[in-house]
Amino acid sequence: MSSVPTGTSANEPEHFTPLIITSISPDPVPVTGTDRKIYLVYELQVLNAAPRPATITSVDTLGGASGEILASLTGDQVVARSLLVADYALPPVPATTIPAGRTLLLVMDAAFDAAGSVPTSIVHRITATFGDFDPNQGDFALNNFPGRITQTGGAVSVGTGAPEVVAPPLAGPDWVAVNACCELSPHRGAMLPLDGRINGAERYAVDFAKFDLTAEPIVDLEKGTQASFSGDPDKNESYFAFGQPILAVADAEVVTVVQDLPEAPPHVFLQGLGVGELGGNHVVLKLRDGVYAFYGHLKTGSVTVAVGDRVQVGEQIAELGNSGNTSEAHLHFHLMNGPLPLTATNLPWVIDSFTWDGDVTPEKLLTATAGERTDELPLIYGAMTFPAVG
Known part of the structure; x- marks a missing residue:
């Protein structure tokens, strides 16, 4: 197999660079996670313009100015962050190869130990191998598309500004971020x-x-159950999250209310949902121009506010339910730059004050990192306690 370097200078022959590597906007703004690291959260598009399938074997994240290797992914680490465009399986299915003519999305999370370590730009060096040619290719393609490449692309400029700071959307103990930054989850997918x-x-x-975080195990992998309910698992009312108060995260204006959609039975995904129904019953608050809060999967008929109302931070606006595209009762929360939850650009955010209880494993809660937290984004499989209501 031949190896082809990136780029073609005026002093060397032209050659094919079959991976078209670009970043997806917007520029990532640094955000602090509950592991105390600073994250740049973004994605790369990798179009395979070769007439043969590509397998990415490594991805190096480089400082855009220095060229220093900041992080590296190889083998299964690459696969765990790979998603084919036009593949909408739930949960997302990691991709092992890029068929000829298809585009792969790489879910990237560059982590830094301190704010001063975050560069102003980054770029990526990707190495890939290629399989057999698709049939009926021209002779020029058979002789000129390489079997292995290393290319550099996917330049990313680090965004300016800071994450939005909000109050907790919930109250009390034992809340777990089951889908969150920073890995390929249904959200990142x-x-x-x-x-x-x-x-x-x-x-x-x-x-x-x-969850009941005293349970051992917290997640029973053999039975396929988790300690998020007590009693009949086929009733929404058995789930600890169901009916919990939903709180305004800031002084805000109510711009959207939907509360007439039915509850889904636990672990039964409703079929035939339209794009606007995936979030189930929901409320959208306008915090200020260009900043909106989305609360999804609310309890049917539980919303206590109307469009046009003004709410105060900490005010109850609804109860948590199990409506829309959901497996069991939970609150989907995010910020965005417009009122439409899937069309708007997702915004980075942090919670102003809460107690971090530790990291959840299937076996038990690990409390070594527990403590009071300020202005941090909850990371996946983390447990936390929010201040009580009132």
Whole structure:
């Protein structure tokens, strides 16, 4: 197999660079996670313009100015962050190869130990191998498309500004971020063709579920159950999250209310949902121009506010339910720059004050990192306690 370097200078022959590597807007704004690291959350598009399937073997994240290797992914680490465009399986199915002519999305989360370590730009060096040629290719293609490449592309400029700071959307203990930054989850996999672009509609979204964190195991992998209910698992009322108060995260104006959609039975996904029904019963608050809060999967008929109302931070606006595209009662929460939850651009956000209880494993809660937190984004499989209502 031949190896082809990136780029073609005036002093070397032309050659094919079959991976077209670009970043997806917007520029990522640094956000602090509950592991105390600073994250740049973004995605890369990798179009395979070769007439043969591609397998990405490594991805190096480089400082855009220095060229220093900031992070590296290889083998299964690459696959775990790979998603084919036009593949809408739930949960997302990681892709091992890029068929000829198809585009892969790489879910990327560059992590830094301190704000001063975050560069102003980054770029990516991708190495890939290629399989057999698709049939009926011209002789020029058979002789000129390489079997292995290393290319550099996917330049990303680091965004300016800061994440939005909000109050907790819930109250009390034992909340767990079951879908959140920073890995390929149903949220990060929600890369949807909307408004003429591939939109990371749920890039910073969090699903908050309520657990019995004293249970061992917390997740029973053999039985396929988790300690999020007590009693009959076929009743929504058995789930600790169901009926919990939903709170305004800021002083805001109510711009959308939907509360007449039915509850789904636990672990039964409703069929035939339209795009506008995926979030189930929901409320959208306008915090200020260009900043909106979305609350999804609310309890049918529980919303206590109307469009045009003004709400105060900490005010109850609804109860948590199990409506829409959901497996069991949980709150889907995110911020965005417009009122439409899938079309708007997802915004980075942090919670102003809460107690971090630790990291949830299937076996038990690990409390080594527990403590009071300020202005942090809850990361996946983390447990937290929010201040009580009133």
